[in-house]
Amino acid sequence: MTEVDVAIVGAGFAGLGLGIRLKRLGVSSFLIFERANAVGGTWRDNTYPGVACDVPSHLYSWSFRPNPRWSSFFSEGAEIRDYLVAGADEEGLGAHLRLGTDVDAMTWDASRSRWALHTSRGEFTARALVLACGRLTEPRIPDVPGLDTFRGPMFHSARWDHDAELRGKRVAVIGSGASAIQLVPRVAEIASELVVLQRSAPYVIPREEHHYSEAEQAQFERDPEELERLRSTLFWTAEEAYAQRAGVPDAVESARRRALGNLAAQVPDPGLRAKLTPHYEIGCKRVLISNEYYPALTRPTVTVESSALEAIDGNTLITANGARHDVDAVIFATGFHAAQQPYARIVRGVDSELLARHWGGGMTAYASTVVSGFPNLFVVNGPNAGLGHNSAIYMIETQLDYVLGALDHLEADADLVLDVSRQAEDEYTALIDELASSTVWMTGGCESWYRDGRTGRLTLLWPGYAHTFRERNGTFSLNPFSLAPYAPAPSSPIPAPPIRMTTN
Numbered sequence: 001m002t003e004v005d006v007a008i009v010g011a012g013f014a015g016l017g018l019g020i021r022l023k024r025l026g027v028s029s030f031l032i033f034e035r036a037n038a039v040g041g042t043w044r045d046n047t048y049p050g051v052a053c054d055v056p057s058h059l060y061s062w063s064f065r066p067n068p069r070w071s072s073f074f075s076e077g078a079e080i081r082d083y084l085v086a087g088a089d090e091e092g093l094g095a096h097l098r099l100g101t102d103v104d105a106m107t108w109d110a111s112r113s114r115w116a117l118h119t120s121r122g123e124f125t126a127r128a129l130v131l132a133c134g135r136l137t138e139p140r141i142p143d144v145p146g147l148d149t150f151r152g153p154m155f156h157s158a159r160w161d162h163d164a165e166l167r168g169k170r171v172a173v174i175g176s177g178a179s180a181i182q183l184v185p186r187v188a189e190i191a192s193e194l195v196v197l198q199r200s201a202p203y204v205i206p207r208e209e210h211h212y213s214e215a216e217q218a219q220f221e222r223d224p225e226e227l228e229r230l231r232s233t234l235f236w237t238a239e240e241a242y243a244q245r246a247g248v249p250d251a252v253e254s255a256r257r258r259a260l261g262n263l264a265a266q267v268p269d270p271g272l273r274a275k276l277t278p279h280y281e282i283g284c285k286r287v288l289i290s291n292e293y294y295p296a297l298t299r300p301t302v303t304v305e306s307s308a309l310e311a312i313d314g315n316t317l318i319t320a321n322g323a324r325h326d327v328d329a330v331i332f333a334t335g336f337h338a339a340q341q342p343y344a345r346i347v348r349g350v351d352s353e354l355l356a357r358h359w360g361g362g363m364t365a366y367a368s369t370v371v372s373g374f375p376n377l378f379v380v381n382g383p384n385a386g387l388g389h390n391s392a393i394y395m396i397e398t399q400l401d402y403v404l405g406a407l408d409h410l411e412a413d414a415d416l417v418l419d420v421s422r423q424a425e426d427e428y429t430a431l432i433d434e435l436a437s438s439t440v441w442m443t444g445g446c447e448s449w450y451r452d453g454r455t456g457r458l459t460l461l462w463p464g465y466a467h468t469f470r471e472r473n474g475t476f477s478l479n480p481f482s483l484a485p486y487a488p489a490p491s492s493p494i495p496a497p498p499i500r501m502t503t504n
Contacts, residue, residue: 006030006407007117007126009103009343012041014380014396015132016084017062020091021400024064027407030096031126033119037100039088042136043081048160048179049186051077054207054289058227059234059391062087066227068220073210074289107348108375113417115376128376128410130403131343135381135460138337142174146312153329157183158336166329168192172317174309175333176202178288183333185292188302195303195325197317200285200446201278203259207289235466241389242465245283245440252440256282266294275306284444286388339363339452339459341382349374350419359383362452362459366425366480367473369399375419375482376410378403383459384432388441388450390466398470405476417482424480436463 006022008015011034019032038044053060057070060080065087071079088097102120106129109116115129139156141147147154153164157179171191173184176198188194212220220227243251259282267273276297278285297304307319317325341363344356350373358364358373363383365371370378379385380399387395410416436442436458441450452459462469 002031002122002124003114004029004031004124004126005411006128006130007115007124008032008130008132009106010034010041010132010134011036011039011088011097011099012043012132012134013062013084013393014134014400015041015130016088016093017396018130018132018380018400018403019093019096020062020065020087021404023091023093023096025404031098031124032093032096033098033101033103033117035100035102038085039097039099040081040084041134043077043084045137045158046077046160046179047162048157048183050182050292051179052182053077053080054178055238055391056234058231059238060393062393063231063397065091066224066231068224068227069217070212072212074207103346105346105348107352108350108377110350113375113415128378128407130378130380131347131382132380133341133343135338135341135386136336138342139332140335140337141332142309142334144309144311146314149314150312150330151315152327155331157331157333164329166190169328170326171195171329171331172197172325172327173331173333175335176200177333177335178286179335180333181288181290181293183331185290185296187331188296188299191301193301193303193327194299195305195317195327196297197305197307197309197319198275199308200280201276201306202285202288203256203278203282204262204288204290204293205255205259206262207291209291235390235394238390239465239467245388247438247440247443252282255287259287263294267298269298272297272304275304280446281440281444283388283440284446285448335449338449347374347377349377360454362455362457364425364429364459366420366428367402368428368462368469369402369473370406370418370420370425372420372422372425375417378406384462385469386450386460386462387466388461394466395462395469398474401474402476409476409478418478419482420480421482432463433457436461439463 008018008030011032015032016039022030036044053075056073057075061067067083098121103117105118107116114125114127117124139158141156153161155161166187167190169191170193171187172195173180174197176196184196244255263273263276267276296302305319305323307321307323309317310320311318315326317327344359347355353373358371365379365383368383368385381396385395385399386392406418441458450458450460
């Protein structure tokens with residue numbers, strides 16, 4: 001049995017970021033568990049052709065580890081993975097990493113006030129448990145009849161089969177989301193025929209790319225303050241986009257006009273353009289960026305089928321509208337089990353309650369980070385901690401500040417157990433629901449992975465500006481927590497700073 005103060009599950013931006021912060025603070029009693037044999041999270045797993053980030057590089061990176069050598073305004077996936085690997089190596093996290101380690105169960109031991117972790121490398125206990133597992137980890141494959149009858153390569157975009165020969169083959173891409181628009185142009189270049197099955201058309205805006213010159217990179221290196229000013233400019237520019245998600249009419253109209261203008265400019269054929277015109281409000285689903293997707297769809301070898309996959313019969317794909325397509329390979333760009341996180345099925349809190357049961361109506365957490373009945377547990381990049389308009393890394397860093405504040409209190413009091421009250425969690429959840437009710441995610445007429453399919457609640461995104469999330473949730477407070485070991489969390493009113501909905 002190995003004992004540590006802090007156990008971190010996941011070695012992506014959140015897990016490594018917390019490890020770096022702890023290491024710099026002189027904390028040594030922590031371990032980072034990762035089921036894969038390398039760090040990197042999403043950027044390790046996704047290696048499909050064309051994979052890249054759609055948030056500016058200098059904003060999609062740790063503020064405490066700026067990288068003056070980003071090669072372009074938007075980074076390719078391999079470059080982000082290399083950034084994460086370098087962060088782990090250069091910050092000395094090697095001794096704290098437990099790679100290739102499956103965590104099978106995490107259980108709160110009330111008798112010892114510790115978390116017990118059962119892993120493929122033995123038993124561990126920790127006073128605090130941080131779930132930094134990410135949300136885009138478990139690929140979603142449509143459950144359609146006949147999957148097992150297909151003869152040929154068939155794989156998810158996040159599990160790309162680099163041995164599959166697609167050149168000169170008839171290929172189907174199932175899906176038209178963020179991954180699809182990046183890989184479709186690459187596949188279209190080599191496939192003899194390509195059919196794209198889309199359930200609903202995405203809004204696509206131009207990708208304003210810029211490759212940084214050696215002189216620009218050198219200037220960033222010489223002048224860190226200039227790099228910080230750039231990051232700040234990028235952040236506040238991104239914040240402006242929330243007005244559209246909030247349903248401000250002028251902002252919605254401007255965004256819609258930009259996207260539909262891009263469609264009209266790149267797709268001259270009216271029939272194809274009709275297929276690619278969304279029938280929901282812009283921002284209801286993720287707004288995508290690409291200069292290559294629409295041109296790829298205009299190739300004579302590419303077919304867009306505006307229908308979902310209904311069944312597979314051997315090498316024939318059958319869609320909901322009755323169309324049939326004979327193909328040699330199938331690529332699922334169908335997203336992930338994001339709203340119902342798989343790790344919730346192996347986490348047990350007070351009285352052995354499963355986190356999955358607690359989240360039966362959708363993920364919830366006070367301050368988007370702590371869950372009632374799960375003492376000394378912190379979820380990073382979990383319930384209502386994502387964004388549809390700005391950088392996820394900013395949100396992760398906000399949560400890391402909250403976690404580090406909590407850990408300071410635990411270090412100062414050896415008997416302290418932090419269990420947030422159910423009332424605090426419920427009030428926070430009610431606030432989220434109220435703020436979300438008027439956003440385009442709830443009123444825009446679409447189904448999206450941002451919402452829990454069981455209840456329709458917005459569970460993945462913060463329904464506000466990124467800076468208001470930090471103002472409310474970036475500083476830890478003991479107020480809504482139990483301060484007595486093993487006692488149930490109190491149900492007392494909690495002070496809550498107002499959420500400002502403007503950038504002034």
